[in-house]
Amino acid sequence: MLGYVARRVAMAVPTIFAVATVLFFIVRMVPGDPAVYLLGDMATPERVAKLRAEMGLDKPLYQQYIDFMLGVLRGDFGRSFENGMPTMVRVLRAFPYTFELAVAGTILSLLIGIPLGVAAAVRRGSKIDVLITSGTTIGVSIPVFWLALLLIEFFSVRLGLLPVTGVGNNPIERLRHLALPAFSLGIGMAATVARMTRSSMLEVLGKDYITAVRAKGAPWNVTVYKHGLRNAIIPVVTVVGLNFGYLLGGTVLVEYVFGRPGLGSLLIEAVFSRDYPQIQASVFFFSAVFMAVNIFVDILYSFLNPKIRYG
Amino acid sequence: MDGLIKIGEIRDYPSLLAGLIIVLAVVFIAVLAPLISPYDPIKQNMPHALQPPSAYHLLGTDPYGRDVLSRIIWGARVSLYVGLLSATIAMIIGVPFGALAGQLGGTADVLLSRVIDVMLSFPGIILAIVVMSILGQSVNNTVLAISLAMIPRFARLARGEALQLSVQEFVQAAKASGAGNLDILVHHILPNILSPIIVQYSLSIGSAIMIEAGLSFIGLGVQPPTPSWGEMLSLGRQYLYTAPWLSLFPGLAIMLTVLAFNLLGDGLRDVLDPRLKRV
Amino acid sequence: MDTLLSVKNLKTYFRVKRGVLRAVDNVSFDIKRGEVFCLVGESGCGKSITALSIMRLIPYPGEIVGGEILFDGVDLLKLPEEEMEKIRGKRIGMIFQDPHTSLDPSYTVGWQVEEAILLHKMIKEVSKLAVNLLKKVGIPAAEKRYREYPHQLSGGLKQRAMIGIAISNSPELLIADEPTTALDVTIQAQIVDLMLKLREENGISILLITHDMGLVAEACDRLAVMYAGKIVEKGSVEEIFSEPLHPYTKALLRCVPRPDKDVEKLVAIPGTVPEFPPASGCRFADRCPMARKECFEITPEEVNMGNGHRVACHLYG
Numbered sequence: 001m002l003g004y005v006a007r008r009v010a011m012a013v014p015t016i017f018a019v020a021t022v023l024f025f026i027v028r029m030v031p032g033d034p035a036v037y038l039l040g041d042m043a044t045p046e047r048v049a050k051l052r053a054e055m056g057l058d059k060p061l062y063q064q065y066i067d068f069m070l071g072v073l074r075g076d077f078g079r080s081f082e083n084g085m086p087t088m089v090r091v092l093r094a095f096p097y098t099f100e101l102a103v104a105g106t107i108l109s110l111l112i113g114i115p116l117g118v119a120a121a122v123r124r125g126s127k128i129d130v131l132i133t134s135g136t137t138i139g140v141s142i143p144v145f146w147l148a149l150l151l152i153e154f155f156s157v158r159l160g161l162l163p164v165t166g167v168g169n170n171p172i173e174r175l176r177h178l179a180l181p182a183f184s185l186g187i188g189m190a191a192t193v194a195r196m197t198r199s200s201m202l203e204v205l206g207k208d209y210i211t212a213v214r215a216k217g218a219p220w221n222v223t224v225y226k227h228g229l230r231n232a233i234i235p236v237v238t239v240v241g242l243n244f245g246y247l248l249g250g251t252v253l254v255e256y257v258f259g260r261p262g263l264g265s266l267l268i269e270a271v272f273s274r275d276y277p278q279i280q281a282s283v284f285f286f287s288a289v290f291m292a293v294n295i296f297v298d299i300l301y302s303f304l305n306p307k308i309r310y311g
Numbered sequence: 312m313d314g315l316i317k318i319g320e321i322r323d324y325p326s327l328l329a330g331l332i333i334v335l336a337v338v339f340i341a342v343l344a345p346l347i348s349p350y351d352p353i354k355q356n357m358p359h360a361l362q363p364p365s366a367y368h369l370l371g372t373d374p375y376g377r378d379v380l381s382r383i384i385w386g387a388r389v390s391l392y393v394g395l396l397s398a399t400i401a402m403i404i405g406v407p408f409g410a411l412a413g414q415l416g417g418t419a420d421v422l423l424s425r426v427i428d429v430m431l432s433f434p435g436i437i438l439a440i441v442v443m444s445i446l447g448q449s450v451n452n453t454v455l456a457i458s459l460a461m462i463p464r465f466a467r468l469a470r471g472e473a474l475q476l477s478v479q480e481f482v483q484a485a486k487a488s489g490a491g492n493l494d495i496l497v498h499h500i501l502p503n504i505l506s507p508i509i510v511q512y513s514l515s516i517g518s519a520i521m522i523e524a525g526l527s528f529i530g531l532g533v534q535p536p537t538p539s540w541g542e543m544l545s546l547g548r549q550y551l552y553t554a555p556w557l558s559l560f561p562g563l564a565i566m567l568t569v570l571a572f573n574l575l576g577d578g579l580r581d582v583l584d585p586r587l588k589r590v
Numbered sequence: 591m592d593t594l595l596s597v598k599n600l601k602t603y604f605r606v607k608r609g610v611l612r613a614v615d616n617v618s619f620d621i622k623r624g625e626v627f628c629l630v631g632e633s634g635c636g637k638s639i640t641a642l643s644i645m646r647l648i649p650y651p652g653e654i655v656g657g658e659i660l661f662d663g664v665d666l667l668k669l670p671e672e673e674m675e676k677i678r679g680k681r682i683g684m685i686f687q688d689p690h691t692s693l694d695p696s697y698t699v700g701w702q703v704e705e706a707i708l709l710h711k712m713i714k715e716v717s718k719l720a721v722n723l724l725k726k727v728g729i730p731a732a733e734k735r736y737r738e739y740p741h742q743l744s745g746g747l748k749q750r751a752m753i754g755i756a757i758s759n760s761p762e763l764l765i766a767d768e769p770t771t772a773l774d775v776t777i778q779a780q781i782v783d784l785m786l787k788l789r790e791e792n793g794i795s796i797l798l799i800t801h802d803m804g805l806v807a808e809a810c811d812r813l814a815v816m817y818a819g820k821i822v823e824k825g826s827v828e829e830i831f832s833e834p835l836h837p838y839t840k841a842l843l844r845c846v847p848r849p850d851k852d853v854e855k856l857v858a859i860p861g862t863v864p865e866f867p868p869a870s871g872c873r874f875a876d877r878c879p880m881a882r883k884e885c886f887e888i889t890p891e892e893v894n895m896g897n898g899h900r901v902a903c904h905l906y907g
Contacts, residue, residue: 218705287433306696
């Protein structure tokens with residue numbers, strides 16, 4: 001299995017370089033002078049000169065590329081226009097807030113979604129199944145930022161229970177500030193998880209070995225959990241991984257709504273202030289995180305599936 | 312061609328029916344906007360600002376005195392335009408490339424798969440944000456950005472299906488009798504992968520509408536004063552305490568429209584995929 | 591008591607969109623202690639559903655709608671689920687057709703054998719017992735196999751493991767649903783020998799479900815022939831093979847290639863088993879070479895022909 005892990009990581013390396021390359025070219029493939037164009041209506045002569053220097057636009061293209069890639073290898077994506085700080089440093093400072101939001105959202109989606117999916121599958125065709133299935137269909141259609149606003153309206157405005165903006169200082173406050181954002185993300189994801197769990201469970205429960213286990217005298221709940229869910233969870237893991245990109249996109253919107261100083265807010269801020277080095281660094285980091293999660297999910301999958309683990 | 316629906320059987324597919332009805336309703340509303348919209352969605356009317364829902368303004372008014380219902384009706388135009396166009400462009404570009412890669416295999420396939428991987432390593436909305444940040448904000452740039460974000464999913468789907476088809480006998484036979492690759496693609500592969508592509512198309516329209524709303528929400532999509540549901544929510548956010556109706560209705564509109572396309576997609580999948588037919 | 595299992599008027603129906611599938615329709619037969627009883631018929635005739643009905647493991651959307659299943663005098667259909675769970679795997683064991691899908695792919699073979707034992711009693715040295723069980727069913731290198739996952743074993747070994755699981759608590763009845771169909775011919779013979787050996791040593795009764803008349807001839811004491819959810823003929827192996835009565839039974843026997851006779855060609859029975867047969871009339875009528883007018887209208891009753899040989903056909907009653 002170690003070989004599998006090594007192979008997966010090795011496969012990701014060229015992709016991440018390709019991502020960096022794409023980012024390199026994307027800001028240069030514009031009509032006219034990139035620096036002027038990119039700065040748009042913020043194009044003062046000093047800013048243009050600064051951006052030109054930053055991007056190395058006076059050097060030949062291949063030289064720019066080499067400089068850029070060397071920088072990438074060092075983790076140096078240039079300095080932010082906003083405050084002159086190294087862009088990667090700003091990214092790394094913002095990341096923990098995004099990380100805790102993504103993790104909390106994922107955990108919530110699993111805690112809510114898996115039991116719902118199992119309940120629907122086990123009571124197939126019943127009123128509960130219909131209710132859950134309809135609920136999840138609606139759930140995947142709800143815009144995450146709208147849900148955030150609704151939750152704020154209800155829990156902050158009406159009930160005054162939970163805070164809206166910021167992140168909090170001590171652990172308790174951190175959690176209180178995390179609650180609404182995490183639920184905004186988690187509920188939508190939970191719908192997807194529930195659907196996947198349900199269909200995976202239905203497939204597994206139709207398999208011969210489930211009948212065989214019951215023929216041994218196993219009670220229904222042992223069968224459902226030890227044998228049903230144990231096997232059904234494997235594709236669910238994959239789906240969570242595949243949808244993690246969607247989740248990351250959601251964190252951008254949720255951070256915006258709740259004013260959390262995470263990667264998403266950093267990116268949006270950079271976009272509006274046309275801080276291209278910062279945009280590059282942030283997007284690169286998002287991609288890297290996404291790829292890392294995909295690798296992690298692949299490894300988890302091969303761990304859970306004995307056919308891959310033990311060849 | 313298999314997959315034709317008999318009208319009598321449509322009752323067996325509630326998702327399809329529901330989705331179709333709502334989609335048609337939204338299309339009607341968007342097309343007939345000038346006729347059915349009670350007020351001008353753009354003209355400001357400050358004396359009537361921030362009024363809760365009433366007989367005169369069924370869904371209330373916004374901070375500029377504009378009728379919310381009218382703005383939602385006109386907002387349907389933007390959502391449908393962006394949604395339909397983005398999904399269509401993504402499909403027209405993604406499917407042929409993906410199918411060709413799956414059909415040809417070898418280096419073409421490896422190359423394309425790598426490109427898809429790279430495109431997929433950017434979460435959808437983030438890719439759209441980056442593209443918008445470079446291109447600038449306008450409706451058509453939004454379409455471009457969202458199309459770009461959605462091409463990989465069509466390419467990947469088409470590739471997978473084409474791969475399975477290319478090893479089947481009728482394709483081998485066509486190759487053996489001298490048919491060119493393009494010929495095989497058009498006459499043998501594409502017609503047979505229509506079903507999953509159509510399903511994906513419907514689902515992608517829903518995704519595109521969702522992404523457009525998100526972009527408009529953070530201020531990167533359609534520019535005011537053009538009414539867009541996402542932008543309306545962004546405004547509503549600032550008035551959560553005083554005018555909650557501003558946040559409720561545009562979001563509801565987004566949800567219902569996306570739901571409709573999802574139901575349509577699910578329904579089409581039930582109808583077109585014989586393997587999933589229930590006894 | 592001589593009779594271990596007595597199935598009386600069993601009806602198992604499936605409610606589907608197109609109608610009601612009468613998979614098992616008024617089926618009755620007895621199995622004595624220590625005997626090998628075969629339920630024979632083509633695919634789709636309801637024999638597997640009969641077996642699952644005895645175990646009360648009918649899949650959705652099926653339901654047992656009538657009849658009695660007397661196991662050692664107790665009607666299984668009236669037992670509460672917890673009592674039924676004490677019978678499954680302990681007094682009645684079951685093995686299935688496809689060994690590749692009958693074992694949970696996520697647990698080791700040994701774990702699954704242990705589970706079968708632990709579900710019914712607490713034993714400290716359960717792993718030793720499990721390994722011995724694997725040895726008993728003829729699995730070589732049992733200790734090694736014990737730690738392996740199902741996908742690492744061949745079909746024949748998996749089927750042996752399944753048998754081990756089924757007999758782990760010394761049941762009185764073993765239900766074997768097409769145990770050899772998915773296996774190579776050579777392995778088939780080994781599995782059959784194994785089952786017969788177990789019958790010799792432990793006096794276990796076996797309900798053998800198969801479509802292979804050759805297997806019936808080899809292994810069974812008594813048999814019942816099923817068609818489209820109904821039993822058309824039953825009796826001892828000697829009786830039925832020497833004097834088959836029902837046209838369907840005769841047709842089935844003609845299908846078996848016999849080395850002792852010169853056969854010009856293999857005969858197949860034209861037509862297929864009906865899914866939704868008409869409410870009355872013999873179900874075999876439309877494929878029967880001897881069919882008369884009454885065969886399409888009146889359902890034939892079972893007639894006793896002596897020596898425990900019974901047949902349901904208008905030709906005889």
